[in-house]
Amino acid sequence: MERLIQADGQPHYGIFAAAPGLINYRDFVFRSPMGRRLGALAKWRRFHQFQYFGLISDQLIGGCALANLSLAGIGFVYLFHPPSGRMIERQFKLPLSLGTRFSQRPDDGLCELRSGRNWLRLENRAQPKEKRLLVELDDGTRIDACFSEVAPAFQPMYINTPTAVNGWVYAQKVAGVCCTGQVKSSLGDFDLAAIGAFAHHDWSAGYMRPETHWNWACLSGLAAGRRVGLNLSCGVNETSFTENCYWLDGELLKVDTVRFAFDRQQPLQPWHISSHDGQVALRFDARGLHQERMNLGILASNFKQIFGQFSGVLRPSGGPEVVIDGQWGFVEDQYVKW
Structure with a gap:
């Protein structure tokens, strides 16, 4: 699919096998609720559009x-x-x-922000198919x-x-x-491969509810020698389809x-996260918090991203349980008006 918005001005909907080449939102026929x-x-x-890159290990998050x-x-x-905390x-x-x-090209473009001597850049490359985060801060912090x-x-x-x-x-x-x-950084110098770091990534865009809220959970790492990733949400992306899933050795399993x-x-305090189909039963214990509050009237946000450790089980149909024991990851509680 080269473009998300079709010739009639309406989007393709569903779960896709590959990313659209372009989120051509300017071709969308946008109407008020009254038509x-x-x-x-x-x-x-x-x-609105946002992109997030996270990294997880027991040495650095x-x-x-x-x-x-x-x-x-x-x-x-x-x-x-x-x-050290x-x-x-x-x-x-x-x-x-x-x-x-x-x-607006999810797999072949870049997003960046510059403020003074601070630079944040997210690169998405089609060939090779990679995602890259580059950060330079005026305090000497560097991330690649x-x-x-x-x-x-x-x-x-x-x-x-x-x-x-x-x-x-x-x-x-x-x-x-x-x-x-x-x-x-002032926390130390880290070779991400040497410390066994895992990554997660979110690229989202569209015409979201003017006032909305969501919860989100994500983990990445090794469990019983298998590469495990988790993406669960509640409050957005769940009309007709949901984004809830986990991955075992790169294979996507729907939830x-x-x-x-x-x-x-x-x-x-502890969070408990479970799926209706019984595939997910997890407890999350917080270890730290990043939060932001903004209230500008027409724009407002109450955002909490909490990092900590998951324990519990994943139960893939037709396969053995995967025990999650102290795996680092994130949960999120977000209210936004935009």
């Missing part, structure tokens, strides 16, 4: 996100050192996304991290779902892939709807 056709200004204002919210460009990056984190908010650029979707073979989740009465959300997800590269049970006022 009035909306113009280019409304189409620009309501289109990191995350970097870039978001284009039309009225603002947002970026954050953090590094957490589990053995120390953390580096930076946040950037740029009006009208000035100082940023965003490609990369993963491949080819060697060893890996099948990402590609999905597009209807959203509310007049929107759609395209997303592609990766978790459970080996990560290579280097990190230099039904999921329930996140936790105390929103005490997010560092």
Whole structure:
């Protein structure tokens, strides 16, 4: 599929075998809930896009996100050192996304943000099929991290779902892939391959609900000698189809709807995550937190990304249980108005 939006101005929907070449949102026939056709200004204002790259190991955990919210460009990056509990984190908010650029080609483009002497860049390469994170901060922090979707073979989740009465959300997800590269920071210098780091990745764009909320869970690593990745969500991308899945040695296994049970006022207390089909039964114990709050009236966000350890089981149909024992990963609780 070269383009997500068809000739009639409507998107392709479903779970796809490969990524669209272009998220051609300008060709979308965007209408109000009452059916009035909306113009280019409304189409620009309501289109949002974000990309996230995370890395996980028992020596270092990191995350970097870039978001284009039309009225603002947002970026954050953090590094957490589990053995010491120390953390580096930076946040950037740029009006009208000035100082940023965003490609609408999920597998062949780049997104970046520049603010002073700080630079965040996410590169998606078609040949070879790789994703790369580059970060340079004015405090001397440097990140150069990369993963491949080819060697060893890996099948990402590609999905597009209807959203509310007049929107759609395209997303592609990766978790459970080996990560290579280097990190230099006040937390120490790390060779990501040498510390056994794994990566996960999210590329999402579309016409999301103007006021929305979601929970998300992700883990990446080794369990009983198998490469395991997990991507679960509740609150978005679940109209007609869901993005819920996990990976065993790169093979994508679909999961039904999921329930996140936790105390929103005490997010560092244990979380319990289970799927309706019984394939997932996990407990999450928090070890640290990255959070942001923003309330600009027309734009607002209450974001908590919590890193910690999962325990429990995955039960693939037709295969033996996979025991998850202290595997590092993330959960997320996000409210946003945009």
